[in-house]
Amino acid sequence: MTEGSPDKNPATAATAAAETLAAAERLPRHAAPTPAEPRSFAARFLRALWSANTVTVTVLAVLLAMIVGGILIITSDPDVRAKYSYFFARPDDALAASWNKVSDAYANLFKGSIVDPLAVRGAINGTLSWERVFFPISETLTYAAPLALTGLAFALALRGGLFNIGVQGQAIMGAIGAALAGFLLPLPVGLHLIVALLAGLLFGALWGYIPGILKARTGAHEVITTIMLNYIALFFLAWLIVQDGVQDPGRTDAISKPVDGSARLPHLLGWLGPSLRVHLGIVLAVLAVWATAWLLSRSSFGFELRAVGLNPEASRTAGMAVTTTYALVMAVAGGLAGLGGSTMVLGPALTLTPAVIGSVGFDGILVGLLGRARPWGVLLAALLFGALQAGGNRMQSFSGISLELVEVIQALIVIFVAAPALVAALFRLRPARAGGIETGMAKGW
Amino acid sequence: MTVDEAEAVAIPVPFWTRERRVGTGLAVAGLLAAVIFGLLATSQDAKFTLAETISGSALPIPGTLGAVVFGLVAAVTGGAMLAPGARRWFPWLLGVGIVAVILSFLCWQVSQAPVGLNVMPIGNVAHTSLELSLPLILGGLSGVLCERSGVINIAIEGQFLVGAFAAAMAATLAASVWAGIIASALAGLLIAALLAFLAIRYLVDQVVVGIVLNVFALGLTGFLYEQLMAKDAARYNQPSRVPTWQVPGLSDIPVLGPLLFKANVFVYGALALVVLIHLGLFRTRWGLRTRAVGEHPTAADTVGIRVLGLRYRNVLVGGLVAGFGGAYFTLLSTTNFNKGMTSGLGFVALAALIFGRWTPIGVLLAALFFGFANALAFFLGTVSSPIPSQFLNMLPYVATIVAVAGLVGRVRAPAADGKPYVKG
Numbered sequence: 085m086t087e088g089s090p091d092k093n094p095a096t097a098a099t100a101a102a103e104t105l106a107a108a109e110r111l112p113r114h115a116a117p118t119p120a121e122p123r124s125f126a127a128r129f130l131r132a133l134w135s136a137n138t139v140t141v142t143v144l145a146v147l148l149a150m151i152v153g154g155i156l157i158i159t160s161d162p163d164v165r166a167k168y169s170y171f172f173a174r175p176d177d178a179l180a181a182s183w184n185k186v187s188d189a190y191a192n193l194f195k196g197s198i199v200d201p202l203a204v205r206g207a208i209n210g211t212l213s214w215e216r217v218f219f220p221i222s223e224t225l226t227y228a229a230p231l232a233l234t235g236l237a238f239a240l241a242l243r244g245g246l247f248n249i250g251v252q253g254q255a256i257m258g259a260i261g262a263a264l265a266g267f268l269l270p271l272p273v274g275l276h277l278i279v280a281l282l283a284g285l286l287f288g289a290l291w292g293y294i295p296g297i298l299k300a301r302t303g304a305h306e307v308i309t310t311i312m313l314n315y316i317a318l319f320f321l322a323w324l325i326v327q328d329g330v331q332d333p334g335r336t337d338a339i340s341k342p343v344d345g346s347a348r349l350p351h352l353l354g355w356l357g358p359s360l361r362v363h364l365g366i367v368l369a370v371l372a373v374w375a376t377a378w379l380l381s382r383s384s385f386g387f388e389l390r391a392v393g394l395n396p397e398a399s400r401t402a403g404m405a406v407t408t409t410y411a412l413v414m415a416v417a418g419g420l421a422g423l424g425g426s427t428m429v430l431g432p433a434l435t436l437t438p439a440v441i442g443s444v445g446f447d448g449i450l451v452g453l454l455g456r457a458r459p460w461g462v463l464l465a466a467l468l469f470g471a472l473q474a475g476g477n478r479m480q481s482f483s484g485i486s487l488e489l490v491e492v493i494q495a496l497i498v499i500f501v502a503a504p505a506l507v508a509a510l511f512r513l514r515p516a517r518a519g520g521i522e523t524g525m526a527k528g529w
Numbered sequence: 530m531t532v533d534e535a536e537a538v539a540i541p542v543p544f545w546t547r548e549r550r551v552g553t554g555l556a557v558a559g560l561l562a563a564v565i566f567g568l569l570a571t572s573q574d575a576k577f578t579l580a581e582t583i584s585g586s587a588l589p590i591p592g593t594l595g596a597v598v599f600g601l602v603a604a605v606t607g608g609a610m611l612a613p614g615a616r617r618w619f620p621w622l623l624g625v626g627i628v629a630v631i632l633s634f635l636c637w638q639v640s641q642a643p644v645g646l647n648v649m650p651i652g653n654v655a656h657t658s659l660e661l662s663l664p665l666i667l668g669g670l671s672g673v674l675c676e677r678s679g680v681i682n683i684a685i686e687g688q689f690l691v692g693a694f695a696a697a698m699a700a701t702l703a704a705s706v707w708a709g710i711i712a713s714a715l716a717g718l719l720i721a722a723l724l725a726f727l728a729i730r731y732l733v734d735q736v737v738v739g740i741v742l743n744v745f746a747l748g749l750t751g752f753l754y755e756q757l758m759a760k761d762a763a764r765y766n767q768p769s770r771v772p773t774w775q776v777p778g779l780s781d782i783p784v785l786g787p788l789l790f791k792a793n794v795f796v797y798g799a800l801a802l803v804v805l806i807h808l809g810l811f812r813t814r815w816g817l818r819t820r821a822v823g824e825h826p827t828a829a830d831t832v833g834i835r836v837l838g839l840r841y842r843n844v845l846v847g848g849l850v851a852g853f854g855g856a857y858f859t860l861l862s863t864t865n866f867n868k869g870m871t872s873g874l875g876f877v878a879l880a881a882l883i884f885g886r887w888t889p890i891g892v893l894l895a896a897l898f899f900g901f902a903n904a905l906a907f908f909l910g911t912v913s914s915p916i917p918s919q920f921l922n923m924l925p926y927v928a929t930i931v932a933v934a935g936l937v938g939r940v941r942a943p944a945a946d947g948k949p950y951v952k953g
Contacts, residue, residue: 156749160756247736304934307683307736308883311876312926319926323919449740486755488868491748498741499723503731 135514138456141507145500146468148507153493154186157485161185189483196478197224197471215357220474222353222362226432228470229365230255230441232463233424234448236376237292237417239457241306243380244413245393250295250310251421252445253317254288258422259429260321261287263436264330266343266429276346281368281426288422289415291317296414300407306414314445322438332435340436349431365427370463372420377459379416389413421445447473450498469494548619551935552610555626559607562630563600566637570596575639576648579784581656583648592640599633602626631905642912649912652784654904659788659796660862662900664689664871666799667854668878669885669892670806671717674847676887677810678840679823679945683739684724685851686875687746691716692855694750697866698758700768700859709768710794710856717852718845720746725844729837732949743875751868758866771795771860795857800893802850807889819843823943826950836950854878873926880929887943895932902928 133140158164164185167178195201197220206212234251241248248254262284271279295309324330325338332341352367353360380386391399392409400406428441451469455462476490500507508515570592578587606626609615615622639649668685675682695716700709720742727733758766774797776790789796810816818839821829826836859866877899884898885891906921914921 156752160753247740249740298930298934302934304930305883308876308880308933309930311873312880312929315873315926316923319919319923323917446744450744453737453741486752488748488751488755492745492752493748495741495745495748499727499738499745502737502741503727503733505731506727 131514136504136508140513141504142454142501144507144511144513145497148500148510149493149496150190152496153489154190156489156492157186157189158182185483189479189485192479192482193472193475195475196220196482197475213357215359218353218356218360220478222360223474223477224467224471225362225366226470227473228466229363229369229431230424230427230444231447231451231469231473232366232369232466233372233427234421234445235451235455235462235466236372236459237288237421237424238449238452239455239459239462240376240380240389240420241413241417242452242457243393244389244409245396246296246299246410246413246417247307248292248295248310248414248417248421249307249449250292250313250418250445251424251448252441252443253310253314254291254418254421255425255428255441255445255448256314256317256321257291257418258284258288258425259433259436259441260317260324260425261285261422262347262426263340263343263429263440266347267341268329270344271346273346276344277349277430280343280347280430281423284422284426284429285419286422288425289419292418292421293411293415296411296418299414300410318438321436321440325436325438330436338438342434343430347430348434349427361432363427363431365431368423368427369466372423373459373463376420380459385412421448424448447494450494453498454501456501468497548610548616551619551623552607552615554607554935555610555623555630556604556607558630559600559603559605559626559633561600562603562633563597566596566600566633567593570637570640573640573642573644573647575636577639578648578650579652580650581652581787583646583650587648590636592636595636595640596633599629599636603629603633638909638914639912641915646912649908652787654901654908655784655788657904657907658897658900660900661903662896663795663799663861664854664857664874665878665881665896665899666803666893667795667857668851668875669881669896670799670802670889671847671851671854672879672882673806673810673887673889673892674819674843674850675721676882676946677823677943678819678843679826679943679948679950680725680728680840680844681735681739681947682721682724682844682847682851683736683879684720684742684746684875685878686871686873687739687743688717688720688848688851689855689858689871689875689878690743690746690750690869691720692852693858693870694753694855694866695852696856697766697768697859701765706769706771706860709860710771710853713856713860714849714852717850717855718848721844721848721851724848725841728949729840729844732951735947735949747869750866754866754868762865766865768860768864770864793861795861798853803889803893810889820943822950823945826945826948830950830952836952840950851875877925877929880933883942884929884932898932899925899928 164178164181167181171178199217199220203212203216203219207214207217234255237251237254238248262280265280265283266276269276269279291313295304295306295313298304298309299306322338325340330340332339349363349365349368351360352362352364378386380390388399388404388409391402392404392406392413396406399409424444425441428444429436433440447469451465452462454465454468472490472494476487479485479489480487507513573592574589575592575595576587576589578585580587603626606622606629610619610622610626635649639647668689671685671688672682692713696709696713698709699712700706703709723745724735724738724742727738728735754766771793773791773793780786780790782790789800808816810819818829818834821832822834822836822839830836855871858870863870878896881892881895881899884895885893902925906924909916909921910918
């Protein structure tokens with residue numbers, strides 16, 4: 085607002101000015117600090133920091149999980165354990181060995197997932213290539229992309245009041261669809277990739293729709309049916325791989341033909357070096373996160389979904405088709421999971437094998453929980469889990485700690501995040517609005 | 530409250546009642562079986578024997594004829610369900626119909642086997658069925674204990690895994706299977722304690738806790754397997770099999786004798802626990818209190834029952850039972866631990882719990898049904914079935930879906946199942 089603009093009504097301007105002035109005069113009285121509130125920003129920030137808010141709880145959950153993981157590393161290492169046999173004679177021996185073992189493992193976890201300082205120094209000096217610098221980040225993003233998609237698949241269903249434990253099976257079906265379209269259809273570059281991704285999405289959606297419609301029609305609980313469908317998908321994959329036309333003709337073991345070059349997800353950092361595997365999937369994942377966030381908060385389907393998730397009876401009374409919503413939610417969730425499986429087979433894997441998607445579906449459940457069933461939270465959780473996975477590989481080969489430790493740490497993180505009251509009690513945090521996992525009204529049976 | 534309970538409240542009974550739908554389905558399935566299996570079956574005899582081996586005398590049934598006749602029997606029972614007043618006979622008709630469809634299928638499968646292999650040793654299949662159903666019975670019973678008192682136990686799979694791991698490790702270290710069994714129960718108890726602590730004390734969503742505990746158990750046992758067992762199997766991972774005990778006299782009864790009275794600790798233990806928990810649940814004060822807490826904790830609290838204490842106790846005992854079930858994997862079905870070796874049977878046990886309507890006897894029957902589906906898959910492999918083995922392996926899982934979605938109808942869980950209780 086500029087003073088003296090011609091179209092300004094002077095009377096109104098005067099009144100507004102008077103009001104502003106009065107408000108300014110009132111301000112000191114109202115803003116007088118209550119004795120309990122610390123005055124400075126820093127003090128307030130610290131107080132807020134040490135309360136059971138979402139960020140603090142999550143950070144402490146990761147810390148706690150790492151501590152438990154450290155204890156596991158110590159107790160499972162025979163050399164370190166041997167030093168504890170004379171702990172009371174020379175405690176520093178045992179403690180030093182423990183510290184070395186654990187710090188070495190976690191240092192490798194960091195170097196394998198974020199950045200290796202040695203590689204950076206080497207690259208600056210010119211002795212090492214920049215490829216080595218970006219390698220950890222590339223690995224992290226490669227692992228994070230499918231995790232974000234499968235995490236969304238779980239989170240979206242959870243917001244609709246459904247426990248989608250079938251993410252793994254839906255991702256397997258997605259991988260099957262994408263791979264079949266990838267090596268059976270002769271299509272031009274560009275279109276081929278889109279068709280393959282759509283095929284994966286469709287297969288996954290179908291596999292999600294089955295438990296949805298079963299729940300809607302017969303009341304069969306989705307926890308049971310989705311778990312069973314996981315195994316059925318797995319056996320179907322095992323059967324499909326060894327069929328003529330699918331199996332690699334030059335091989336006798338269970339492996340399919342590779343996906344055509346035109347259907348592969350392009351590498352994003354390929355120009356820096358061939359080992360940088362990060363591919364278009366991560367962009368796809370971010371887009372999916374954005375689309376899911378939009379779907380949940382801006383579309384009428386998302387509104388119905390959340391309403392049904394919070395209270396199916398009230399939604400039915402309000403005239404929503406609860407059963408249709410269940411089937412649709414599961415189909416959309418299945419489609420997301422299928423997309424996640426597709427990025428595995430069109431990205432790093434390129435062929436179908438019985439273990440083509442690893443445990444990306446089961447991990448997606450944890451990612452969805454850790455992201456508190458919110459799309460952007462899921463993306464952050466996927467990045468964390470992707471980093472743990474990438475770093476775990478290095479930890480396994482450099483420190484001899486088997487990869488399963490990462491799984492334990494991931495599960496522990498989610499346990500602690502799911503129980504904010506436990507973390508608050510352990511660290512004596514100030515009570516605050518604890519960011520629990522938004523399960524809506526997703527119920528037992 | 531399930532999805533469309535509203536329908537159930539509606540006064541006018543629709544024509545398509547559950548009985549009529551199932552009856553129609555059965556009639557169609559029977560006719561299809563008669564035609565398809567009848568066409569596929571060969572003229573070779575399908576032989577059935579009650580013995581454990583395929584040598585010896587057997588009842589011959591001409592393949593084609595058997596497939597057609599049993600299919601028609603199923604169709605007729607299905608038709609009978611449509612008759613007025615058939616409602617009271619529904620379970621019996623359903624049982625006969627399903628058995629007839631299975632027999633029709635078997636006539637086809639057995640009759641197409643190579644000459645000499647066209648025999649089905651029912652005793653052997655029954656034995657395998659029982660053995661494969663053991664973990665499901667024990668896991669389901671653990672579920673009964675937890676869920677009857679209002680705590681959902683999805684962590685059965687995890688309890689199996691840690692039980693299997695602890696059994697293998699303790700039995701090898703102590704060179705005694707009994708040490709293994711005790712360790713397995715204690716390991717199951719550990720997971721149950723975590724479940725109870727998080728679900729009851731910290732009110733975390735019980736399904737979420739269960740899912741996460743499963744991953745935790747998978748990761749923990751996998752990690753310890755890699756760090757310890759894979760490096761030194763002889764020291765950590767070579768348990769011996771549990772011994773077989775024979776009850777003199779009773780074990781000579783045909784079929785049932787070798788099945789029930791020439792068995793191991795898991796068979797006796799599982800069957801004894803079924804009886805014990807059934808009697809406990811429906812005949813004792815503890816059982817009444819458990820059911821009260823599972824249905825209406827507030828009312829139970831009002832009359833002075835300690836709701837949370839009872840829940841803790843039941844979940845912990847459930848953990849012991851499921852952990853013991855885990856020992857089956859390393860002390861009976863195989864004699865070494867492997868990563869993720871329970872392959873989802875903990876979830877099938879959960880399905881058996883629902884299919885069995887949260888009762889011990891129901892769990893037993895449902896578990897036997899799944900065990901049979903699994904044993905059938907094994908058996909069909911031996912008669913060189915034209916069905917690919919991967920599809921045979923799907924059988925128990927498909928059967929679970931069909932059971933939960935189709936046959937079981939709308940089951941009602943204990944009313945307070947999965948709801949944390951906050952006094953006040």
